[in-house]
Amino acid sequence: MPEELAIRIEDLSIKYKINIxxxxxxxNAVMRASKGEKVRTRIVEAVKHxxxxxxxxxxxxxxxxNGAGKSTLMRAIAxxxxxxxxQITVNGKISTLLALGVGFNPALSGRDNIILGGLASGMxxxxxxxKTEEIADFAALPDGFIDMPVRxxxxxxxxxxxxxxxxxxxxxxxxxxxxxxAGDASFKEKSFxxxxxxxxxxxxIVIVSxxxxxxxxxxxxxxxxxxGNMLAKGKPEAIVDQYLKFLDVGTxxxxxxxx
Amino acid sequence: MANPKTNFAPAIQVFKxxxxxxxxxxxxxxxxxxxxxxxxxxSRFADKAEYLDSKLGKVWLVMxxxxxxxxxxxxxxxxxGGSTQKTGLSTLAHILIGLFTFYFASNSINGGALSITxxxxxxxxxxxxxxxxxxxxxxxxxxxxxxxxPVYVLVVVIGKVFFPHTQIPGLRLSYLWxxxxxxxxxxxxxxxxxxxxxxxxxxxxxxxxxxxxTRIWLYSSPVLWRPEILHGWHKIFLYINPLGPxxxxxxxxxxxxxxxxxxxxxxxxxxxLLAVLIGGYFFVSRERDFAVRI
Numbered sequence: 094m095p096e097e098l099a100i101r102i103e104d105l106s107i108k109y110k111i112n113i114x115x116x117x118x119x120x121n122a123v124m125r126a127s128k129g130e131k132v133r134t135r136i137v138e139a140v141k142h143x144x145x146x147x148x149x150x151x152x153x154x155x156x157x158x159n160g161a162g163k164s165t166l167m168r169a170i171a172x173x174x175x176x177x178x179x180q181i182t183v184n185g186k187i188s189t190l191l192a193l194g195v196g197f198n199p200a201l202s203g204r205d206n207i208i209l210g211g212l213a214s215g216m217x218x219x220x221x222x223x224k225t226e227e228i229a230d231f232a233a234l235p236d237g238f239i240d241m242p243v244r245x246x247x248x249x250x251x252x253x254x255x256x257x258x259x260x261x262x263x264x265x266x267x268x269x270x271x272x273x274x275a276g277d278a279s280f281k282e283k284s285f286x287x288x289x290x291x292x293x294x295x296x297x298i299v300i301v302s303x304x305x306x307x308x309x310x311x312x313x314x315x316x317x318x319x320x321g322n323m324l325a326k327g328k329p330e331a332i333v334d335q336y337l338k339f340l341d342v343g344t345x346x347x348x349x350x351x352x
Numbered sequence: 353m354a355n356p357k358t359n360f361a362p363a364i365q366v367f368k369x370x371x372x373x374x375x376x377x378x379x380x381x382x383x384x385x386x387x388x389x390x391x392x393x394x395s396r397f398a399d400k401a402e403y404l405d406s407k408l409g410k411v412w413l414v415m416x417x418x419x420x421x422x423x424x425x426x427x428x429x430x431x432x433g434g435s436t437q438k439t440g441l442s443t444l445a446h447i448l449i450g451l452f453t454f455y456f457a458s459n460s461i462n463g464g465a466l467s468i469t470x471x472x473x474x475x476x477x478x479x480x481x482x483x484x485x486x487x488x489x490x491x492x493x494x495x496x497x498x499x500x501x502p503v504y505v506l507v508v509v510i511g512k513v514f515f516p517h518t519q520i521p522g523l524r525l526s527y528l529w530x531x532x533x534x535x536x537x538x539x540x541x542x543x544x545x546x547x548x549x550x551x552x553x554x555x556x557x558x559x560x561x562x563x564x565x566t567r568i569w570l571y572s573s574p575v576l577w578r579p580e581i582l583h584g585w586h587k588i589f590l591y592i593n594p595l596g597p598x599x600x601x602x603x604x605x606x607x608x609x610x611x612x613x614x615x616x617x618x619x620x621x622x623x624x625l626l627a628v629l630i631g632g633y634f635f636v637s638r639e640r641d642f643a644v645r646i
Contacts, residue, residue: 094364109644117645118557168643172367172479175640181367187479195477196394200401209397212390213478 094182099266099297100147100170104179107140107165139165141321142179149185149265152298154308154329156336157318163301166318167191167268170299185265185297188214192270193255199244203254204229206243210258224261231287232257233280253280260287266297285311305333374637384481391484395491413496414503417455421448424576441511441518442607448504449606450575450599453534456497457541457595458566463489464545465552465559472646482639483632486549490542497534504606521609529605529612536620537598543627544594546635553638553645574599590616594623 094101113133125132139162147153155163168174169181171189196213197206207228211221229239232253234246243251260267288311291298302308308315308329315332317325317339325335374380403409425444464486468475471485508520552558570576573593579600582590590596597619601612 116556117554119555119561120557122555168476169367172365173476173643175644176367176369178369180369183365183367184363189478191477192473196474198397198401201397205397205400209393212387212393213474213480215387215480217386218389218393 094184097148098146098182099149099151099184100145100299101182102143102145102147102170102179103181105140105143105166105169105176105181106138106178107162107169107174108177109137109139111135111137138321140169143321143323144179145316145323145326147297147299149297150292151314152292152300152312154312154315154332155299155301155318156303156305156308156315156332158340160320161318162321163318164191164270167270167299167301170266171268183266186215187266187268188259188262188264189268190256190259190270191268193252194243195255197243197251197255200242202241203232203234203239203243203246206254207258210255211262214259214262216262228254228257228261231261231283233283249277249280256284260284260291264296266299267291268299270301271303305337309333374633375640377636380481380636384483387480387484388487390480391488392491394485394488395495398488399492399495410499414499417451417500418448418503418507421451424451428576439519441508441515442520445504445508445511445520446578446603446607447576448507449602450573452497452500452504453537453599453602454570454573454575454595455500456493456534457537457544458569459496460490460493460538460541461545461548462559462562462566463493464542465548465562467545468549468642469552469556469646475643475646481636482642483546483635486545486635487542490538490545493541494538520607524609526605526609526611529601529617533598533601533605533612533620536624537595537602539624540594540598540620540627543624543629543631546628546631550631550634550638553642569593569595574603579603591619594627597623 111134113135141162143166155166157163165174167189168191169176170183171187171191172181172183194206194210196210198209201209204225207225208218208221211224211228212218216224232239232250234250234253238246238250239254243254246254259269285307288298292311298311300308300312312329314327315329316323317332317336319339324339325332421444424447428443428447429440467485467489468482474485475482512518512520512522548558548562572589573595574590579590579596590600593599597616601616601620604610604612604616
């Protein structure tokens with residue numbers, strides 16, 4: 094793979110088999126076998142023959158309607174879901190924020206969860222201990238909340254802690270799925286600035302977002318996915334325009350006001 | 353460019369279609385080792401979260417097997433029609449240490465079996481060697497097992513004061529074998545935890561089945577009965593049981609105060625290796641499929 098590429102995706106297809114009928118239990122399997130029945134399944138093609146190169150230091154936005162395969166693609170890049178066909182080559186350390194608060198334990202304090210979240214995403218104990226204060230400061234929770242159990246947090250506060258862990262990890266490649274919607278306006282601005290910093294440090298970022306203004310502002314290229322296919326790739330403004338036209342809503346302010 | 357901190361993990365990772373086969377093992381094991389702190393802390397934090405509000409919670413961890421041991425002791429002595437002072441305490445002590453050790457393995461297996469299906473969000477959103485989750489359960493089982501050892505010693509010491517004619521030995525050099533046997537039990541438990549964790553992903557009722565397996569396993573292990581009652585070819589029942597040799601060795605060390613026989617030691621090691629190799633193979637060769645199936 095060429096040196097300047099962070100991610101190379103070659104002819105990637107991902108298919109799932111979904112079990113429609115019953116729960117997957119040993120009991121059901123035996124019952125079905127005794128009756129000679131077959132399991133009714135459905136194949137879902139989440140990503141179809143996608144080829145894409147993402148150079149180091151670029152910020153790629155992915156837009157598309159629900160069920161377009163965006164999250165599946167992100168999970169495949171992170172190495173969580175195996176490709177069904179094709180291959181993905183990744184050069185660098187990946188940090189993911191695919192869902193908020195993964196690995197968090199609601200009974201533990203925010204500080205404990207920062208350590209747990211950091212370890213879950215691959216930091217060493219020394220690295221995360223060194224950064225805990227910085228991450229806690231970045232989350233900037235109201236007085237004393239950082240030492241209270243996470244279950245007492247509002248969802249905004251929860252999101253702030255989770256987001257802070259992911260963006261303070263100095264990854265080479267950062268994968269964000271709908272993460273910028275965490276927190277209030279001031280935190281959004283802060284996270285936006287942090288994203289810009291990360292961009293400036295020449296890190297590679299892939300963002301999935303329905304907040305199209307974010308894609309316009311942060312990304313230097315974008316792709317539009319629909320039902321597993323990549324329909325278009327290019328400058329973010331052009332892609333967002335096409336996507337909006339497709340949605341047949343034009344550039345209504347409601348799509349753009351949410352950063 | 354690749355961060356220098358990624359020295360351990362391969363800087364370039366290639367994700368290819370998954371077939372039920374092993375991933376490159378050396379990078380996998382390196383990554384597993386690099387991230388061991390995650391398994392340790394996950395277990396520590398899960399423990400912390402569970403007993404945050406109840407200080408008595410931890411006492412129950414010890415009380416539960418202790419009371420169970422007394423119940424089994426009563427049962428065994430009633431069935432046998434009473435016991436003398438000489439054998440009574442050693443029967444109790446044998447049940448105690450056997451049950452504590454058995455629970456260490458079975459907690460590790462049960463916890464491990466559930467670790468993948470219960471860790472769904474983590475598995476869907478983070479990439480890491482999945483074998484760390486059952487490891488975390490095994491570590492938890494070990495921390496639950498450890499405080500039961502002083503309880504055993506306490507019961508024996510008190511028992512020896514009241515029943516001076518008991519057979520149970522005092523301090524012996526044979527106790528030095530105990531950590532080795534505990535390690536074998538731990539590895540066997542982890543390996544079988546890996547196996548059942550994989551099964552539980554494919555068949556979600558495995559853990560229900562497991563509770564029956566555990567019970568039958570307990571009765572067929574030398575916990576409620578002495579390994580010495582098996583003679584001749586019957587001894588095979590000790591060897592075909594994954595915990596048989598290590599439980600027999602436990603009884604040798606703690607109750608008889610002697611070095612376990614070579615057969616039992618080799619049996620313990622062989623079962624530990626078999627469990628971790630077979631369980632590890634099933635688990636690691638299928639773990640890339642877990643995210644799809646959860």
